[in-house]
Amino acid sequence: MAGAEKPLAIAIDGPAASGKGTLSRRLAAEFGLRHLDTGLTYRGVAKALIDQGLPLDDEDIAEKAALELDLGGLDRTVLAEHGIGEAASRVAVMPRVRRALVEKQKQFAAAMPGAVLDGRDIGTVVCPDAPVKLYVTASAEVRAERRFREIVSNGGEATYEQVLEDVKRRDARDMGRADSPLRPAPDAHLLDTSEMDIETAFLEARAFVEKALADGND
């Protein structure tokens, strides 16, 4: 990245358990960039409200929690809990919560040498000028199977049917909200990982990033 004049942003969006976090972490390591899982910021707000016994749907209260959130203090091991994803998608419908978090996410992306950000609105709202945008997806059934295995391997309890229902409900809420709904940016490259293992998906994603960066330097 030596000599780069402005930070490089790689925007990765997609629905729950599509594999965007796994890809983002590996791409960040590969290209020497920082990484922000923006889902953790919405999860962080939801967890703060739950811990204080506060409602998830009061915009004044949730905005305050969003403004107070410290990106440096997000503990993935705690926030990854399945139920917090559902709560996060409820706080994520509120425009003032989004505004507060998007501002912090933009600041993160603006620091050199740049960053890989993953979430639902990175290519459309947080980094609309990113030169590299990926929309990672997979069928709801494949994503539910991945999330189910993840929960069980972490010692949690769930059934595949429950997880599939949760995934579909969250998809509907994320795609149906008025503010920054989940959708591919018009210039995003679609990567359907339904039939790909992690390594294959990473190699595809890396090849796409390399090509996009080379094209951008022409």
Ligand SMILES: Nc1ncnc2c1ncn2[C@@H]1O[C@H](COP(=O)(O)OP(=O)(O)O)[C@@H](O)[C@H]1O
């Ligand atoms: N292509 C893939 N094939 C199989 N499992 C995958 C694949 N991509 C990710 N996973 C697994 O699926 C789960 C969800 O992946 P993650 O990257 O956390 O998704 P997201 O960030 O989109 O919610 C993790 O346990 C991860 O190891």
Ligand SMILES: Nc1ccn([C@@H]2O[C@H](COP(=O)(O)OP(=O)(O)O)[C@@H](O)[C@H]2O)c(=O)n1
């Ligand atoms: N940029 C983002 C990231 C997450 N979110 C919300 O936060 C929830 C949790 O996101 P996440 O990325 O941690 O969820 P998973 O895909 O890991 O299951 C999502 O269901 C969205 O409602 C969002 O609205 N915008």
